[in-house]
Amino acid sequence: MQEYSMLTERFRRYGDRPALVWRDRAYSYAWLNAQIEAMRERLQAEGIERAVVSLETEYSPYAAAAIFALLGQSCVVLPIDGSLVAAKIEEYLDIGEAQARVGADEAGLSIRWRDGKEGKEGTEAMEVRHPLLRGLLLQRVPGLVLFSSGSTGRSKAAVHRADRLLAKFRAVGRAAKTIPFMMFDHIGGMNTLLTTLANGGCLHVLKDRSPAEVCRTIERYGIEALPVSPTFMNLLLLSGAHRTYDIGSLKVVSYGSEVMPPQTLAAWNAAFPDIRTVQAYGMSELGVLKTKSKSSDSLLFSLQGDGAAYRIVDGLLEIKAESAMIGYLNAPDPFTEDGWLRTGDEAVAEDGYIRILGRRSEIINVGGEKVYPAEVESVLQELAGIEEVVVSAETSGITGQMVMATVKLREDMEPSLGELRRRIWTFCRDKLPAHKIPQKIVITRESLTSSRLKKIRKPQVQEGKPNING
Structure with missing residues (x-):
């Protein structure tokens, strides 16, 4: 594949420049290129070529090398976060018709054929039936299968031609020290990986995605670019971690994956007037498109x-x-x-x-009037004591639907449900029309943020930790 060769040739030219920092150790482009070739040799020895293969691992230099090695073998790759529960992984393997399962870490590649057979026999035994997958394999075109989070049901699997995704990087852009905030099984995470490495930048892999760890990493390594979600930006502001660490090296923050509440954006720009803030736009179905915000x-x-x-x-x-x-x-x-x-x-x-x-699909219809959850959430986030809030629809016998707010309060706040309802009504009545003010309030002790640092639109209640409804 021409695009694959284009990138590996760049890696060769970048040489000893750091490509990734993982667990506080730097891995050069020369190391990355050598690792890719070593992994390709192992895949060839195992008979993995023109196959549908899952890559199940954590974010690491070995995972990055494995992605390129599998694409170089004309495989269709299912990137899967290795921390997912076994049932979800099996769901992805079944939907994607994976023939083999690959892991990648310091010990190298681990390879398992799903039917227990190996090499060519394994490929033939696990026959690929879906025409999109068969078409890629027959054409020797590498592919990526990216899954939606599946929070509202069975995950959707989007099939991409890898050559079309890689073609975006023919022109060399600016090299930057970047935190890959999204996981590599997410379109945003895959885009960050490809963008940074194609341009000769350095990916600084986080130990965890807490605000304190993000700010610590920015300070220690002089991070310049940070792609995140609006939910995380709000969590960082609430944490105050930016006042503990020096994050002055940060030049640009791009946000996406969910609607940005205006109040969060205003608070962010007030706190960081010298950081350029850019709205990204992407989907598992589209890739991440180049955008330009009108202003920060x-x-x-x-x-x-x-x-x-x-x-x-x-x-x-x-x-x-x-x-x-x-x-x-x-x-x-x-x-x-x-x-x-x-x-x-x-x-x-x-x-x-x-x-x-x-x-x-998330719009609330109150007696024929549209209510956008992000608009209401943006107002409620200004109310003192609210740590997280998710607005959704609740059935109403009068208006069809009504606005429901699920609220997680700060630990030091424990008002009664009646008191909270009165506070919310008083706060919102001069900021929102009456039909947009929440008619039902749920207080929860559970986080309203998913593992992808996005709002959970349908919060689940854990047994033994009931919500308070009203």
């Missing part, structure tokens, strides 16, 4: 290059891009007849820019 304090952005175009049809954003997936393995085709991807995001166009309002 604006929720408006435009698409920049990559052959991407957009249109808004009946209030929904549709995008056409060369990096788009070729289809789902287990869900209806989301493309229009003329090739535009229906994103599911409600959006408006303003002076040539786009503004995302929210996922259509």
Whole structure:
């Protein structure tokens, strides 16, 4: 594959420049290139070529090398975070029709054929049936299968041609010290890995994704770029970790994966006026597109290059891009007849820019009036004592739906449910129309943030730790 050779040739030229820092040890591009070749030799010896293979591991230099080695063997790769529960991993393996399972760590590659057979016999025994996967293997085109988080049901599997994702990096950009905040099985994490390494930057892998660890890493290594979610930005501000560590090296923060509450963006820019804040836009189905925010304090952005175009049809954003997936393995085709991807995001166009309002599936319909959860959450986050809040729909016999707010309070706050309801009504009545003010309040002791540092739109209650409803 031409794009694969392009990147490995760059790695060779980058030589002793650090490519990744993991567990406070630097790994050079020369090491990365050598590791890729060693892993390819091992894969060839095991008969793994033109196969559907899972890569189940934690984020590390070995994982990065394994991704490139598998693509170099014309494999279709299912990147899977090794910390997932076994049942979820098995679900992904079944949907993706994985023939072999690969792990990568300091000991090298671990390889298991799913049917117990090895080499060519293993490939033939685990026959790939889905036409999208078969097409990639027959054409010797490497691929990536990226799974949605599946928080509302069975995960959707988006199939990408790896050559189209890698083609975005033909032009060399600016090298930067970057924290890969999203995991490599997430489109944002994969994009950060590819962008940083293609441009000769350095990935600084976190020990954990707490605000304190992120700020410690920024201070210690002079991190310049940080791609995160709005939820994490809010958590960092609440933690105060930025006042303990010197994060002055940070030049740009890009945010995506969920709607940014205006109050969070305003608070962030007030705290960090010298950091450029950029809204990213990407989906498992699209890849991550190049964008330009109107300004650091604006929720408006435009698409920049990559052959991407957009249109808004009946209030929904549709995008056409060369990096788009070729289809789902287990869900209806989301493309229009003329090739535009229906994103599911409600959006408006303003002076040539786009503004995302929210996922259509999450919009609350109160007696025919639309309520966007992010709008209400943004107001509630200003109320003293609220640590996290998620707004969702609750059935109403009068208006069809009503607004429900699930709230996690600070540890030092323990108001009664009635008192909290009165505080929320008093606080919101001059900031929101009456139909947008939450009619049902749930107090929870559980976190409302997922492992991907996004809001959990359908919070689950753990047994023995009940919510308080009202």
